[in-house]
Amino acid sequence: MFVPLVILLIISLTYVGLYGQPSNETTTGPPSNLVVSTTTSLYDTGLLDTIGEFYLTKFNVRLNFIAAGTGQALEAARRGDADAVLVHAPSTENQFLSEGVVGARKIIAYNFFVIVGPADDPAGIKALSATEAFKKIADEGSIWVSRGDNSGTNIKEKSLWKKAGIDPSGYPWYVESGTGMGQTLTITNELGGYTLADTGTYLKFKTDGIIDLEILVATDKDLLNTYSVMAVNPNKNPNVKFNLAIKFIEWLISEEGQKMIGDFGKEKYGVSLFNPAVDLLKTNSDPSIADMIRNYAFLQGNECPVEWRLGQEQLYR
Structure with a gap:
């Protein structure tokens, strides 16, 4: 020894x-x-x-x-x-x-973080600001998948809900995955919902054919990462x-x-x-x-x- x-x-x-x-x-x-x-x-x-x-x-x-x-x-x-x-x-x-x-x-x-969702964008958030997009998703009751894990992404998400003046907890459309970014993207894809993602993980999963989600809101100053x-x-x-x-x-x-x-x-x-x-x-x-x-x-x-x-x-x- x-x-x-x-x-x-x-x-x-x-x-x-x-x-x-x-x-x-x-x-x-x-x-x-x-x-x-x-x-x-x-x-x-x-x-x-x-x-x-x-x-x-x-x-x-x-x-x-x-x-x-x-x-x-x-x-x-x-x-x-x-x-x-x-x-x-x-x-x-x-x-x-x-x-x-x-x-x-x-x-x-x-x-930058990005807000991603289905290509047909049922909530109609494309090109809105981040806070406007969060408000629209809540108003429409569209599925939102949160990481819910106190990660950096989750902390950013909570700050955006707060800025939008909305507490989403308890609503049936608000889903907490309790998982990492990759798994959260996969769950969001399966549910046809929206989520907040970092650009890097999104591009990897999209290019690798794991998800079909599209970037709908990006490069907003509130999405800096x-x-x-x-x-x-x-x-x-x-x-x-x-x-x-x-x-x-x-x-x-x-x-x-x-x-x-x-x-x-x-x-x-x-x-x-x-x-x-x-x-x-x-x-x-x-x-x-x-x-x-x-x-x-x-x-x-x-x-x-x-x-x-x-x-x-x-x-x-």
Whole structure:
């Protein structure tokens, strides 16, 4: 037992190194493992599998993803069952950051949620705003399938119902699936209803022929969807692999990591499923989108206030 532990320690120290750009060299020997709790809407697209395969080959670090709703993903971080988290619900992220569960937050990507439904659109919501569409669905009593799982998508959905001035709970047309994004889309398709979905998972399921649903409402500013990565705070959970988590964050925000995110989906779907956010926020290359992200996803005027950065200032230069 002693010799393998020494070997693993040496491998771990090889990866820790000094903070900066991740090493370009692949280390031989048994791979290190990094547990990342994430959302089903992100995992179902296949992006994380692609990243995981590349990361293992290049850095000899195996990324073990735990897919759940954002709330469950962050609770895994609280328990110390994950080393890093990839989620998409700023209000919930703020709660766990303020509690010191996670830190070193970086916004890495964005896209838009979409409201999808049958091609014949019985509720007549096509091209309406998001809140108008929610009101129309309620007025018509059309079937709506909610994830009902406290995921980032579910949190966004509840905020839209609130903005529309409607509490849908208890109505016969309001169905809670209690499942991830992929399964919720499948259930919605079977019921001929409507739902809120992230663009990435929808396009994958649509292109793969799993669902027939059509996008009826999109690119509304209220449908903005941002993805953030955070490290689990080692002061709360001393056993987490904090240094490996920081290296992973550094790679995700690097030019190489951002390119992989931005290129994903182009070949198969003809469009990127995710838009890189790091350079956009740094250079303000598209002021309209950048301001939307800042207004929606920044916390106290910053993607990560100084007191929550866990000393990782290199991430914010």
